[in-house]
Amino acid sequence: MKIQIKQNILIEHLNYVIKGISTKNLRPILNCIKFELTDDGLYLMSTDNEISIKTFIDKKEIDKIDACGEIVVSGRYIYDIIRKLPDELITIEEVMDAKIYINTKNSSFTLNCNDPAEFPDLELEYRKKPILLNQKVFKTIINQTAFATSTGESRPVLTGINFKIENNQMECTATDSYRLAIKKIELNEKAEENSNIIIPTKNLNELVKLMDEDDENIEIHIFNNKAIFKFSTISMMTRLISGTYPDTSKLVPAEFLLTMQTSLMDFYNAIDRASLLTNESDKNTIKFETNDEQVIISSNIPEIGNVEEKIMVKKNNQENIKIAFNSKFMMDAVRVLDSSEIELLFNGEFKPIIIKNPESDDLIQLILPIRTY
Amino acid sequence: MKIQIKQNILIEHLNYVIKGISTKNLRPILNCIKFELTDDGLYLMSTDNEISIKTFIDKKEIDKIDACGEIVVSGRYIYDIIRKLPDELITIEEVMDAKIYINTKNSSFTLNCNDPAEFPDLELEYRKKPILLNQKVFKTIINQTAFATSTGESRPVLTGINFKIENNQMECTATDSYRLAIKKIELNEKAEENSNIIIPTKNLNELVKLMDEDDENIEIHIFNNKAIFKFSTISMMTRLISGTYPDTSKLVPAEFLLTMQTSLMDFYNAIDRASLLTNESDKNTIKFETNDEQVIISSNIPEIGNVEEKIMVKKNNQENIKIAFNSKFMMDAVRVLDSSEIELLFNGEFKPIIIKNPESDDLIQLILPIRTY
Incomplete structure (x- = not known):
């Protein structure tokens, strides 16, 4: 393999594949990036078996392809070297004894390589008719649900986001069993087949980092045990979490005893300040009590x-409510609502609280109350 | 005590005193901020006995002084509360049972207080004729020397910066015994008396964080066991490190076998890249070898x-040198030089390397070589 390529182009693409490098370091080959140089251009690949990332640099963006071939080299070293080289032409050349030379005008690096035959298969494959979503919409879905995912490992299915696709409806759900976020999206086209999968939230967070501010679509290719996301020059594979996601469809009531509307910023800031006098050990409990159109939000730490x-607030009837909840959960839920007003819906002090945009049911946030009274 | 003051003014000054709060938490009173409200204005104070910070809000900046008095309250809580309150008028009022009320239009906090009599003396005092320095110059001194301070505790005197003041000369020295930074400053006025003190580097770093971009002077008041810095509305006291600072005056030779000049950026970037193939465990050793006007900088990790x-480079004679040094130390030394060209001075492969601006001797950086050849 021998290639001449500008530093700024190579580093842009190394920035993608470096995110697929294993940090656990169990098998050295999983710390590597594979370069596959063909007459069409250069493919860069990384995998830790949980996720795989592949990107492509078209021959038009390459100064010279002297010899096609494959090399597998330490991801961390090649990334740091290319990143610190000046923005000039770089030559990368495979030489005897499983080594490569990396040269610019004043710098000469020699790096030891691994055997390309040992590099794992990325398991990338594509459906004829993938699901199509706007990149910004996809980022919003993850932003509005991922925080509600469980971080504990006791119930692995709760460490992912459930994607349920039926015809042209997609429903994305995250819960840690104390709170729940459900986002509904209407697809432009009916899906080829219905799916119900759980994608690890940490992999979705990595995926979002790979996306830029483009309005371009992302393709989602769903298989039995993996999902592949394709956009721009990038393909990313993530494993799915096996198991059955809990049925959350009956958790959100259709009717409420009391609904109220208020300014998102005023509500968020009041909760944020009340939260200062709560403890993690006490579930950050704050109390919420209505008195006609006025709400008192209160908390205390006895020694402080x-x-x-x-x-x-504006209420829909004369009912009053006295309820307590975790202030951090409420702030997480309110923060991701994309509206200036929010709606709070109650069915009594021991029943879940629903938080949403008053003008849309696309995103439903649910929080269980805490029993204190 | 009762005061009405705008949030933005109070938080600006709490931002100063919060930096004096102990994080070690041994005596609860050291986690507190003292408010002292007089007819002239409000003093805010904090101390952890190692450093003390005091700031003053003039009565012109206060909306209403209803009752003078003193309170001592948890620094972290009052800081977070004031920070999160909206930019409106805040009333702080001392009430029965050692409590204060903090009120705005929609927020009411009650905080427990400590006994003002238990709050330690800040030990602030001032000399008639302090040393005067421009704030920017002072920041530069710390920036150009602090990194060379020892971080280990085996020789406490090396964890500080040595300030030596003789007449109108000030010399600031930092060393960890492998490298040395010496900055010389000419004072505008002759000092009242000569001093030779060691100030803990961590306290100087805190002091620099208190300074803004002002061109205003800082007053330095030196005493036997403490130094007090006064600028803007702020006074800060730091304890001194007792002990004798090593005599470094003979470490910098007057004559050199070889001097050379090169571009700071080219040299820094070459060292930075060569440093990629070094190990912390191996003292980040890189080799430096001249061959006429060309220098080869090299390093390797055998398995990588x-x-x-x-x-x-431009050399002053035909001598050549082959020497090795710690790349991180060299980068630290070069980074703080304020010039486009640097001068490197050598007396052979086992002798210290001097790095400086070719046009000035105000800042001398010295690095010991590593024996490898």
Whole structure:
């Protein structure tokens, strides 16, 4: 393999594949990046068996392809070297004894390589009719649900986001069993077949980091045990979590005893301040109590002090409510709502609280109350 | 005590005193901020006995002084509360049972207080004729020397910066015994008396964080066991390190076998890249070898690979040198030089290397070589 390529182009693509490098370091080959140089251009690949990333640099963006071939080289070293080289022409050449030379005008690196035959298969494959979604919409889905995922490992299915696709409806659900986020999306086209899969949230967070601000579509190719995302020059494979995702469809009631509307910023800031006088060990409990159109939000740490915050709300009836909840969960839920007003829906002090945009049911946030009274 | 003050003014000053709060938490009173409200204005104070910080808000900046008095309250809580309150008028009022109320239009906090009598003396005092330095110059001194301080505790005197003041000369020295930074400053006025003190580097770093971009002077008041820095509305006291600072005056030779000049950026970047193929465990050793006007900088990690970087230099004679040094130390030394060209001075492969601006001796950086050849 021998190639001449500009530093800024190569580093852009190394920036993608470096995110697929294993940090656990169990098999050295999983710390490597594979370069596959063909007459069409250069493929860069990385995998830790949980996720795989592949990107392509078209021959038009390459100064010279002297000899096609494959090399497998330490990802961390090649990434840091290319990143620190000046923005000039770089020559990478495979030489005897499983080594490569990396040269610019004033710098000469020699790096030891691994055997390309040992590099794992990326398991990339594509469906004829993938699901299509706008990249920004996809990022929003992850942003609005991922935080509600469980971080504990006791129930592995809860460490992922459930994607349920039926005809042209996609429903994305995350829960840690104390709170729940459900986002509904209408697809432009009916899906080829219905799916119900769980994708690890940490892999989705990596995927989102690979995306730029483009309005371009992302293709989602769903298989039995993996999903492949394709956009721009990139393909990313993630394994799925096996198991059955809990049925959350009956958790969100259709009717409520009391609904109210208030300013998102006022509500968020009041909760944020009340949260200062709560403890992690006490589930960050704050109390919420209506008195006509006024709400008192309060909390205390006996040895430190207490706080009362007032906000005004518009209610749909004369009912009042006294309820307590985890302030951090409420802030997480409110923060991702994309509206200036929010709607809070209640069925009594021991029933889940629903938080949403008053003008849309596309995103439903649910929080279980805490029993204190 | 009762005061009405705008949030933005109070938080600006809490931002100063919060930096004096102990994080070690041994005596709860050291986690507190003292408010002292007088007819002239409000003093805010914090101390962990190692450093003390005091700032003053003039009565012109206060909306209403209802009752003078003193309170001592948890620094972390009052800081977070004031920070998260909206930019409106805040009332702080001392009430029965050692409590304060903090009120805005919609927020009411109650915080428990400590006994002001238990709050330690800040030990602030001032000399009639302090040393005066421009704030920017002071920041530069710390930036150009602090990194060379020892971080280990085996020789406490090396964890500080030595300030030696003689007449109108100030010399600031830092060393970890492998490298040395010496900065010389000419004072505008002759000092009242000569001093030779060691100030803990971590306290100087805190002090620099308190400074803004002002061109205003800083006053340095030196005492037997402490130094007090006064600027803007702020006074900061730091303890001194007791002990004798090593005599470094003979470490920098007056004559050299070989001096050379090169571009700072080219040299820094070459070292930075060569440093990629070094190990911490191996003292980040890189080799430096001249061949006429060309320098080869090289390093290797046997199992990974090797690197050779070329730079061009202008030498003062035909001598050549082959020497090895810690690449991280060299980068630290070069990074703080404020010039486009640097001068490197050598007396042979086992003798210290001097790095400086070719046009000035105000800042001298010295690095011991590593024996490898």
